[in-house]
Amino acid sequence: MGKYFGTDGFRGEANKVLTVEHAFKVGRFLGWYYGKDHKAKVVIGKDTRRSSYMFEYALVAGLTASGADVYLLHVTTTPSVSYVARTEDFDCGIMISASHNPFYDNGIKVINGMGHKLEAEVEAQIEAYIDGELEELPLAExxxxxxxxxxxxxxxxxxxxxxxxxxxxFKDKRVGLDCSNGSASAIAKSVYDALGAKTYVINNEPDGTNINTNCGSTHIEVLQQFVKEKKLDIAFAYDGDADRCIAVDENGNVVDGDLILYVCGKYLKEQGRLNGDTIVTTIMSNLGLYKACDKAGIRYEKTAVGDKYVYENMLQNNYSLGGEQSGHIIFSKYATTGDGILTSLLLMEVVMEKKQSLGKLVEEVKIYPQLLKNVRVADKKEARENPAVVKAVEEVAETLGDDGRILVRESGTEPVIRVMVEAATDELCKECVDKVIDVMAEEGLVLS
Structure with a gap:
């Protein structure tokens, strides 16, 4: 993690944390960096936030001042920028978005010419330029x-x-789409209409301030209600930049990233298209997913939280499917990033080819109740390694046995320890989480 660039680009409140001066300098550096031996070509997309136009113009000014030609996709999705960058010979792509964050936040996500997230060493050089630690770059003339x-x-x-x-x-299929008043508003409906679905769309009228507001994949209850009202066969919710997808089945039940991984993983395995018969998950995936995978003969890898780490594992081992509970799903045959609309289409493929409803396809998975609590501490390492805390965690793990699990990890961005328990009941989850947090408090590790 750098000073400005986190696991998902440079992100923060517009004109407070992330300013037009930052955007201009990012553009100046990238135009110079990629234009050392040829005229650089950069493609830019943006989501529907009011500040996205401001950052777009600042980036364009910086890039063109450094000599780069800039190609504007206008309002579009993050995965579309990745797709265009890697298939149309661009030096890099830039997506202006803060994903699922509120409208007043924004972000700059840089994608290299292969469609992958920008290398950390290049991000570090951009940060050094922003902070005036590099010589001033030459202006194009x-x-x-x-x-x-x-x-x-x-x-x-x-x-x-x-x-x-x-x-x-998809003829005669009644499909619901929640576009989160974001990037998917420009794309999703036209795709489903072209494929013959009876498409019912909500939250596809962005006004610059309503992106992710009580809608999309982070407020799935809105789509659940819509499915019931309209008696839909299936529905999908995207986030602000449409790199996530959460589904809702015909009964109005949520089908999250873990369940999508299971349904698609099992189908791909049956088709002989699941490389290594393995899916890639993060440590936050539900125990129920792993137990269902064991029964289906599907192996799994576990990475740190973040689709970046999922994709690194997939790339290293040539795996075809991976993702997160939050709905970031990567199909490496088709994309190098999570792609919400692509995920929904490939989930539709399973439903159509298996001739089963989504509700039926997820029946085999028993999702375990899960409780996560964040504890503010003075020293994350000391809190996690404290002998009394370690003992409490071991006791909880022994109590849960094979019917649950405990995970204690440090936040990457805050002075916080995350304590997560999965168990047979909500009551047992709470009891186990509170036991560990109480010990932290008794040891004087918790900030009031």
Whole structure:
């Protein structure tokens, strides 16, 4: 983690944490960095936040001042920027978004020419330039100054790519889409309409301030109610930049990332398309997923929290499917990042090919109750390694046995220890979590 760039780019409240000066300097550096031996080409997309236009123009000013040509996709999804960057010979792509955060936050996510998140060493150089630790970069002059190009055609090619992945028509399927008043508003409905679905869309009227507000994958209860009201066959909710997808089955039940991994993993295994018969998860995936995978003969890897780490594991081991409980699902055959709309299409493929409802397909998985509490501490390492705390954690683990688990980990960004327990009942979860936190308090480790 750098000073400005976290696991998902440079993110913070617009004009407070992240300013136009920052964006201008990011553009200046990237235009210079990629333009050392040729004229750099950079593609930019943005979500629907009011501040996205401001940051777009600042990035463009910096890039063109350094000599780069900039291609604008306008409002689009993060995965579409990744797709265009890697398939159309761009030096890098930039997505302006703060994903599932409130509208007043924004972010700059840089994607390299292979469609992957930018290398940490390059992010470190950008940070050094922002802080004035590098020499001032040369400005392009005369005909070397960059230009801006409307590239809505790139977004349209991405839409065509998504449509081409469907194995059959969705004719007569009643499909609900919650576009979170974000990036998916520009893409999702046209894809499902083209595939013949009876598409019912909510939260697809962005106004610059309503992105993620009581809608989308972080407020799934809205879509659950919509499914029941409209008697839909299936529905999907995306987040602000549409790199996540959470589904809702025909009964209005939530199908999160863990359940999507199971349904798609089992189907791909049956098809002989699940490399190594393995899915990649994070340590936060539910115990119920692992038990169901054991029964289905599916192996699994566990990484640190973050789709970045999931993809690194997939790339290293040539795995085809991985993701997070939050709905970041990566299908490495088709994408290098989580892609919410792609995920929903491939989940539809399973439903159509198996001729079963989504509710039926997830029946085999028993999701365990889960409780996570955050504890503010003075010293994360001391709190986690305290002998009394370690003993309490071991006692809880012994109590739970094979029918539960405890996970105690440090937050990567806050002075917080996260205590998570999965167990047979909500009551047992609370009892076990509180036991560990009480010991932390008794040892004087907890901040009031």
């Amino acid at each position: 005369k005909e070397k100054i960059g230009r801006t190009v409307d590239h809505a055609a790139g977004r349209n090619r991405y839409i065509g790519h998504l449509i081409s992945l469907a194995t059959r028509s």
